[in-house]
Amino acid sequence: MPHTIKKKLYLLLEDQSNIEPRARWVRAFLVVLILLSVTTVIIETMEDISIAYRHIFRGFEYFFVAIFTVEYIARLWVCNHGCDKHSGILGYVKHALNPFMLVDLLAILPFYLPYFLPNDLIFLRAIRLMRLLRVLKLGRYSDAVQVFSSVVKLKKEQLAVAGFGLGILLIIASSLMYYFEREAQPAIFSSIPHAMWWAIITLTTVGYGDAYPITAMGRFLASFLALLGIAMFALPAGIMSAGFVEYGERKRNRKRKKCPNCGATIPPDDKT
Known part of the structure; x- marks a missing residue:
């Protein structure tokens, strides 16, 4: 029972x-x-x-x-x-x-x-x-959520590398901006963690405007970082796109059947 x-x-x-x-x-x-x-x-x-x-x-x-x-x-x-x-x-x-x-x-x-x-x-x-x-x-x-989860698992190594690279870029940019701006703006860039807030907002192209560089070197770094941030966040999107294509291809391959007579692969849309 x-x-x-x-x-x-x-x-x-x-x-x-x-x-x-x-x-x-x-x-x-x-x-x-x-x-x-x-x-x-x-x-x-x-x-x-x-x-x-x-x-x-x-x-x-x-x-x-x-x-x-x-x-x-x-x-x-x-x-x-x-x-x-x-x-x-x-x-x-x-x-x-x-x-x-x-x-x-x-x-x-x-x-x-x-x-x-x-x-x-x-x-x-x-x-x-x-x-x-x-x-x-x-x-x-939700089938869509489960497909997304499968794609993330499929591309977890590439996504981890991209995330690691983004973390390194964030630390370097925050450290440099702290060095360039700490004397000109001691209240806003008082430490690397404070500068890290600015770096995150800049890398994500949000730009709240509550913190921004005023020195020449700081502005140069900010310009470079803003351009680089677009590329860095486009990288995971490209990885995920490739993952969806690969996932779809694997799913189609699993659906393919073999001919019982000759052993040849039958395409999914072949109804003969």
Whole structure:
């Protein structure tokens, strides 16, 4: 009996092969619930409405947390169904560390933390805003998000190199700008971390205007950095574009079939 229940729950929550037709309704229900939960959190920040309807908001929160808690426990319970690699306690731990499962945990954690921590801690109010992370649960039901995640994994080495290069550029630019501007503007460029704020704003081409160089060398460095920043941020975009092309090609190759007679590869659009 438990095995039968576990199988049904697995098909409803985790199976992506559409064997269980009711799984679509479960996913739709959870998506609607996530959107409603995030909407209530946003509306609750309006103090006049929050005070007037405090009990209603609290009731909604109890309902949302109850559903999401049951969902989290159910997903953790069925993770080893038909799969030997998730057997035992270690398997449950590995599944709990899955990014989607961590997001699910963060979605319900702010509700339970005040029961285990002193109520006079001010940061608990900020933790409650973590309920907005429930919107990230939508990634579980979005094919586009899963494709994006696959592309990032495919190109993680190249993206890491690009990020490392960007970090080195940021440190060098901040150090040079601190050296050039510290005497002319000691309040704005008082340290390398202060200069790093300017470098980030310049590299991203945002340019708030709250900090800018006034010396000749500082302006020269800023001009060079502004031009270089466009290229540096275009590099990850190019890597991701190549990743999407490569991912699409691999997916098409997996769909190709071989002729049972001669063993030749049959193109995906060949219906003969």
